[in-house]
Amino acid sequence: MADLTSLTIAELRNGFRSGEFTAREVAESFNAAVAAAKSLNAYTVETPEDALAAADAADAERDNGELPPLAGIPLGIKDLFATHGVDTTAGSNILKGFKPPYESTVTANLRKAGAGMLGKLNMDEFAMGSSNETSAYGPVINPWRRKGSNVGLTPGGSSGGSAAAVAAGIAPGVTGTDTGGSIRQPAAFTGITGIKPTYGRCSRWGIVAFASSLDQAGPMAKTVRDCAILLEAMAGFDPKDSTSLDLPVPQWESNLSSDLRGKRVGIPKEYRIDGVPAEINALWDQGIEWLKDAGGTPVEISLPHTKYALPTYYIIAPAEASSNLARYDGVRYGLREEGVKTLDDMYAATRAAGFGAEVKRRIMIGTYVLSAGFYDAYFTKAQRVRALIKQDFRKAFESCDIILTPTAPSAAFGIGETTDPLAMYLNDVFAVPASLAGLPAMSVPGGLDAQGLPLGLHLIGNELDEQTVLNAGLAIEERAAFTAKPDKWW
């Protein structure tokens, strides 16, 4: 029997259904792999019994005909998703020990589809970060290393634990969340695939909020097909989330096709930015060739407000976060600092002790841009620019069907190498415009750089058109034939 942890979700599904192996064998293999990979620091909580229980249920059901789509598949869950009775901390000290008496809609959907849970995955605190270094649990270590080097690299962020888990084979698929690139950049840094669907496809109910107008859940896995399988299970209208889309969930998996004939591939000229390594631009050019080969027609497009996307994002996201994080006040749950005299002192002491530096920085930025006298100059202006960025995409999609760009401006970097917050924010320069526009976007591995580190290609689709994103991703996946794996050192 092959090493079950090296299989894709589609392969696990087929093998389990055809009786090649049991769901319990799958769960045990992953549980063992998780237990042996502690040095990656990918999991904050391990729940092997949960994975086994779901597996046993799947095994018991297997001969009884109809199985739910994810029967026999154990998954890793980002620590931002509320999981009933299981620690949910958003990577923060302020929620240490918090066990929600409820289950997020997305994870409830996955459970309904038959999936078990391997554990909760480490992440940047409150999903604020691009390297997983802001986690209260310490950084996740990227399974990939530079050729001939032992330097620990970051897996990107904020879904760094999620990305590392898939890359290291300690979860066949995982949930991530993406506010400004938090699925796509770590997917690129770890040589895996991850998709952020259209804003509203997945319910935000039960996901610890960072920036409500941008947060969106999505899957991360080894392949495009696996992402389609997982997204179908995660998505769907939820009356408990006013911003969730009241639309049926498309059959993304069965409609997968790498035939791009008749599709126009938009190449935004503004994404050719200074300081991006030649290797990344070369991979981008290669990506254009691959999509041409699949039948697509490249067209140059213009997204003129792209250059304002990052500053716009760093006004809107912190503004919303400063308000969303006000509930962590020590009154009802989570951390509370005792030994203070007044309510205000308790707030101050609790939040000073509970939040890390990056979260505090963003709360302060957000509070500032919403303050009397600054609101119009920052927040209102940013909302206007956001509308212009959306308009850019709307116009662009009149002349193309899918947009191709690099995912990130660099490969994975070393832990502790990037200390300047602004330099860190630049990681999401390609990812953020799609977030501001609420569009579906995906990162697919394209190849390795000279140091042997994976690089990703980024596909942005029109509103609700996840199918074309997935199809173009499949076309790249087939042609890139990315089979490289990190050498196991952990």
Place this chain on the structure above:
Amino acid sequence: MADAAAPFRIKGETGEWEVVVGLEVHAQITATASKLFSGAATAFGAEPNTQVSLVDAAMPGMLPVPNKECIRQAVRTGMALDAVINRWSRFDRKNYFYADLPQGYQISQLYQPLVGEGEVEILTDEKDESTAKRIGIERIHVEQDAGKLMHDQHPTMSYVDLNRCGVALMEIVSRPDMRSPAEAGAYLRKLRSVLRYVGSCDGNMEEGSMRADVNVSVRKPGGEFGTRTETKNVNSVRFVMAVVEHEAKRQVELLESGGSVAQETRLFDPDKGVTRSLRSKEDAHDYRYFPDPDLLPLELDEEFLEECKASLPELPDDKRKRYEGLGITPYNASVLTAEVETARWFDALLEAGAEPKQAANWVVAELFGALNRRGESIDQSPVSPSRAAELLGLVADGTISGTIAKQVFEIMLESGEGAAEIVESRGLKQTSDTGAIDAEIDKILAANADKVAEYKAGKQQLFGFFVGQTMKAMAGKANPQVVNERLRAKLG
């Protein structure tokens, strides 16, 4: 009454001052049993923290979902106040930290409220149409209430009760159009009346389902607006009037002694009848309002608005005018329409066939008097509108006299029997039988020959004496008109 129409003035040492008042009324939407953004219940007086959902407690990852019925009630209220309904509105977050505010922000509407400008007509003297005045409504927005801190549960700690947290409120903001305590009182009473007609708010000020923030400033009559103070959470009409009275006097004294009015938030002390400073403008929060990204803008379609409009009952002003058209006096019409329960009761009385003028007089004099005496509200009246119509019908068709009607009514209140039944069983039917009446008259005239002589000599006022004697002899059951006729005939 000319007095009521005369402008209210505060007499200071430097001359007369005018008071300018605006009210922000917070009215709980009591028409729904659940909160604005969660399904939790809203019963008054429940055990602490028993009416709290995960959303109200602001657990991580919880999201608000607007309660459509709350929006509907606010729209109906806006329509009843002749206000512009904004088809596109939005919720904003008002950010501040307090232990009774789990989210760390209140969801409200600052930038695009649900309801825009409207107005209500008030009468400071309900007997006098000339005291009518229109008070502008600036806006109505919908927002969440906060929870409550309990400071008496523990020696060193405060407890938090989140039952009220997330309860739907309408904030009805008036224009600074009121110029006296009486106008402020009349406005609040009228608003309460309209809300109760619409059914959106029960208007129960003791239970906190309606309370007012009172904005007061003073100026020389017709001059520039002065600096205003805001007295928070005033919970009765009487207190609102007291706040206006007290604040106006305090501000005039302050200004005339060379001081200036500070723009500040004040609290009313009902025991002492004074206001005191709570916080100054400098201490005011920066609420950092911004559109709530968890909620989509509210867009109202034509069908929804039409349904809201169609569901509105006849409102107090229209009802009053209709009653006046039926010949009811303006005063009675005003009294009968002030409270929705009274109006409903009176409409049922008319429905049952009572003659409007007679019915109005009877309700205002007899029914109110009886209920007052018994300490009952009109809803608790032991006599139903149809039974009352029966009673009034007996008077109208001459079956019983007004005097007997009072007796019958008393028996109805006690026994619950019907009027006709009482009249029948107790033999109270009025008689127009001239034979019986003549017989009694003859006896009386014979027994009072001296008075008959005096009457015939010109002492006309003795006629009443003969009527009284005859009625008494007939035990009140004789038709007074017939008695009059027969007496005149016999006395010549």
